[in-house]
Amino acid sequence: MSHPDVITAWHRLVQQRDLAALDSLLADDVVFHSPVVHTPQRGKAITTQYLRGALLVLNNASFRYEREIVGTHDAVLEFSTTIDGILINGVDLIRWNDAGRITDFKVMVRPLKAINLLHQKMGEMLQRLQSGHQQAQQQQ
DSSP states (O other): OOHHHHHHHHHHHHHHTOGGGHHHHEEEEEEEEOSSOSSOEESHHHHHHHHHHHHHHHOSTTOEEEEEEEOSSEEEEEEEEEETTEEEEEEEEEEEOTTSOEEEEEEEEESHHHHHHHHHHHHHHHHHHHHHHHHHHHHO
């Protein structure tokens, strides 16, 4: 997958809210850097969980990418959204390998009150996703 294709696929995933597409877009050894968790999260499973949570929390009707800078294996996508009346401004720093799989995903957010709100909302969403996953496993 060429570099524009990775970003095109990411934009399609975000626009269509196609969370299943994460599996084919992420490398197995992908690393996720959260704006609110100190340590990098390593591996496809935990990265998928964080990105699913972030897409569900941030990707509302006001979400939009405002600017992007794309290189051969890296991109910076600036976004904005509003949650509970608070404007959230941030960037997704995305790196991918020659196979077109994302290997590193870093989210940076401003201002402080947006980070605090995101921390609260992401905690709630990750807890709901974890509960749903556990219930699905119990039903099998």
